[in-house]
């Protein structure tokens with residue numbers, strides 16, 4: 068009979084690292100980098116707040132190895148040009164109170180922030196709101212090396228693990244998706260080819276960090292786009308990951324493709340993607356994490372105690388209440404009040420949550436929900452200002468690897 072696991076039991080990953088409980092702060096691009104790819108004091112405080120709030124692991128979203136393909140100008144950039152001092156401080160604070168702080172290895176590919184990039188993806192695209200060139204073989208071969216370099220530096224700076232971002236329509240997710248990937252070489256066509264870059268990236272990272280360092284993969288169960296990456300193919304990727312050296316598969320879905328449905332804007336009843344997780348469970352013995360739509364302790368308990376997944380990933384709930392795990396652990400039931408936004412513009416909800424992260428980092432959060440359109444305006448203005456700093460700092464420098 069299956070043993071019923073409690074939300075507050077520890078979990079040992081295949082590499083030997085132990086998570087103190089089953090609650091993760093899912094990757095969020097917090098837009099709190101200083102524009103030169105380095106952490107700010109607010110960002111360091113934000114991860115301290117989450118660590119003190121009781122999470123087992125926090126994942127810093129969209130940490131770039133190559134500044135040429137960032138998702139936003141508030142991303143961190145970790146490569147040999149980086150000053151590791153502030154990264155060490157971030158790792159130390161985000162790793163306090165027994166928490167682990169992981170970095171999410173990002174490369175936005177076709178969705179790279181246009182004001183600071185020349186976006187490139189698996190195939191050239193020219194559709195409303197999205198234009199990119201096709202990557203060359205050499206550029207593809209660089210990608211695993213860049214991820215490995217960033218992972219190694221993260222390890223040296225004191226971070227507790229990495230997550231490879233293969234979800235939400237960014238580079239590795241574009242390679243997986245038949246909608247973005249029209250290549251006719253070893254990286255396109257059947258799913259075995261489309262997952263080649265992801266698997267090569269994992270191998271390169273593992274070789275760089277050794278056997279005892281956690282490597283997770285965030286994977287879409289589906290792009291939620293017609294003709295895109297869908298569940299049956301995602302299950303084939305899960306089966307392949309089962310044979311790889313990853314420690315954790317973090318299941319998500321949706322993309323930030325213009326006009327598409329992203330998980331961070333979702334308002335449906337959660338948890339999302341749980342049926343997929345149950346199918347994935349039959350194909351892998353790797354620990355599974357599920358991110359998307361958790362709003363209550365009951366939902367989180369049920370996902371873990373039922374054996375569907377090993378860890379629940381929370382993003383927006385931990386923006387609304389950074390200390391939620393502590394409240395849940397002490398049975399002081401405090402469910403976050405989720406704001407409802409009528410007629411939010413595309414990306415508006417994500418912008419609102421991002422600005423809330425800024426308030427938490429500055430210890431300025433107020434109980435009332437601020438104005439959505441004001442948040443979007445502040446978010447865009449800040450990105451505009453950071454893009455200037457980014458361009459003057461990085462120029463056209465994309466830090467080539469030998």
Ligand SMILES: Cc1cc2nc3c(=O)[nH]c(=O)nc-3n(C[C@H](O)[C@H](O)[C@H](O)COP(=O)(O)O)c2cc1C
Pocket residue numbers: 093094095096097127128129171232234235285319330331332358359360361380381382383384417418420421
């Ligand atoms: C402000 C914000 C930024 C996000 N940035 C990232 C990111 O950098 N990487 C990532 O994998 N997911 C990112 N997400 C998506 C979340 O990790 C998560 O998949 C999604 O919000 C659904 O989970 P939730 O219902 O718990 O919010 C972001 C979400 C929000 C709200």
